[in-house]
Amino acid sequence: MKRWLPYPTLSLFVLVTWLTLNQSVAPGHLLLGAGLGLVLGFAFRRLQPPPLHIRRRGLLLKLVLRVAVDVVQSNLALLRIILGGRSHDVRSGFVAIPLELNNPYGLVVLACIITATPGTIWMSYESQDGILLIHVFDLVDEEEWIRTVTDRYARPLQEIFV
Structure with missing residues (x-):
């Protein structure tokens, strides 16, 4: 059948x-x-994806809390830019981030995290090279964004998803 x-x-x-x-x-x-x-x-x-295996549930909870705090902080920073009249000083730009993360579930969660954070958006991902391209509304330090995405989000996601 x-x-x-x-x-x-x-x-x-x-x-x-x-x-x-x-x-x-x-x-x-x-x-x-x-x-x-x-x-x-x-x-x-x-189109069926591979089976989902979550390895470290405690780390997943920690990541959810970290993302919640980061989203609130990003909202406040964006609010300060808009209401503080600093919008003419803002330098937007694209950041290319090399990723070791290649699990499809991890990449989907990372896309949700980046897109849910005000001031950032996931633009593209080159799976052959492992390069993620994001757009940042207030790009002050490109290296800081690379460290933030890889250390705060991608590495924990790599440990969470087998």
Whole structure:
């Protein structure tokens, strides 16, 4: 059964969504929706990520607290820039960060951390070279950003995710 219908719930959901969007249960729409559901079920099977293994849960909790503090501090710094009238002194820029982290789950969490921190955004990641490119709103010291991302976030994530 799994060979012909790898994700029956997903296929059924696609079929029902197709019929709902077209507001019709005509045989043509039934066939097209069922075919679309089957194709997307097979495509979804190919997208399945590797199994998740978390090694150090205590470090994960510590990282969550560290990120929460960093997000609050970044919000306050950004608020000082905006309300303090210092926005004309701000020098934005891109920082290329070499990463040893290559676990897909670790990279996703790192992307969430960087994007959730006000004033920074994840721009791209070159998996062949292990280079992460971020944009920083108030770039004072590029080396400090490299140390911050690698030491505060990437290394702990590398230890957390096997």
